Amino acid sequence: GAVVSQHPSRVICKSGTSVKIECRSLDFQATTMFWYRQFPKKSLMLMATSNEGSKATYEQGVEKDKFLINHASLTLSTLTVTSAHPEDSSFYICSTCRQGWSTEAFFGQGTRLTVV
Amino acid sequence: DAKTTQPNSMESNEEEPVHLPCNHSTISGTDYIHWYRQLPSQGPEYVIHGLTSNVNNRMASLAIAEDRKSSTLILHRATLRDAAVYYCILRDSGGAQKLVFGQGTRLTINP
Numbered sequence: 001g002a003v004v005s006q007h008p009s010r011v012i013c014k015s016g017t018s019v020k021i022e023c024r025s026l027d028f029q030a031t032t033m034f035w036y037r038q039f040p041k042k043s044l045m046l047m048a049t050s051n052e053g054s055k056a057t058y059e060q061g062v063e064k065d066k067f068l069i070n071h072a073s074l075t076l077s078t079l080t081v082t083s084a085h086p087e088d089s090s091f092y093i094c095s096t097c098r099q100g101w102s103t104e105a106f107f108g109q110g111t112r113l114t115v116v
Numbered sequence: 117d118a119k120t121t122q123p124n125s126m127e128s129n130e131e132e133p134v135h136l137p138c139n140h141s142t143i144s145g146t147d148y149i150h151w152y153r154q155l156p157s158q159g160p161e162y163v164i165h166g167l168t169s170n171v172n173n174r175m176a177s178l179a180i181a182e183d184r185k186s187s188t189l190i191l192h193r194a195t196l197r198d199a200a201v202y203y204c205i206l207r208d209s210g211g212a213q214k215l216v217f218g219q220g221t222r223l224t225i226n227p
Contacts, residue, residue, distance in 0.1 A: 036217075043220055044154075045217075093160070095160075095215070097213060104162040106162070107159035107160045107161070108159050109159050110157070
């Protein structure tokens with residue numbers, strides 16, 4: 001069964017509104033979660049690293065005020081796209097892994113965001 | 117982050133073996149080699165990973181060169197469901213554990 005559950009799988013919103021995407025770790029406590037975005041026919045681009053109980057670490061060029069990340073518990077991280085615009089339309093994917101960098105990563109099923 | 121280089125695309129026939137190459141000449145001694153695949157409109161899925169020795173699991177085999185500067189993912193008997201984008205990634209050994217994706221190889225399987 002799924003180790004990481006991401007919700008919603010797809011969402012359509014109007015320009016200017018905010019959208020929240022949830023990522024849950026079902027099988028273990030996740031102190032760290034990763035958020036990616038993916039444009040059509042392109043690879044995944046890491047946006048930020050979400051750390052439980054502390055501020056997220058954003059990759060260069062990613063606006064932290066635009067993409068709000070909250071990791072309030074060991075099983076839930078949320079990504080909120082604020083004041084969404086059509087150019088924010090993308091496929092957003094979360095990921096986590098057990099402690100230790102030799103372990104495999106688990107990915108959510110992704111969220112298709114369309115801003116109209 | 118260490119970089120990997122993969123062919124943009126490959127094609128194979130159903131029920132034949134597939135060898136997907138990956139070059140990682142700047143790999144460090146503690147970097148693990150990970151492979152993931154992504155089917156259309158889905159999140160990536162773990163395939164296999166290794167450090168120095170060749171690895172086998174129910175999905176695939178991973179052959180790692182002796183100098184660790186390259187590796188090959190082997191699908192022993194491809195099926196149509198193996199059509200996906202395959203990513204070879206070096207796991208960040210600096211403690212952040214993040215996975216940085218390259219462009220991957222789009223594998224097409226012909227019936």
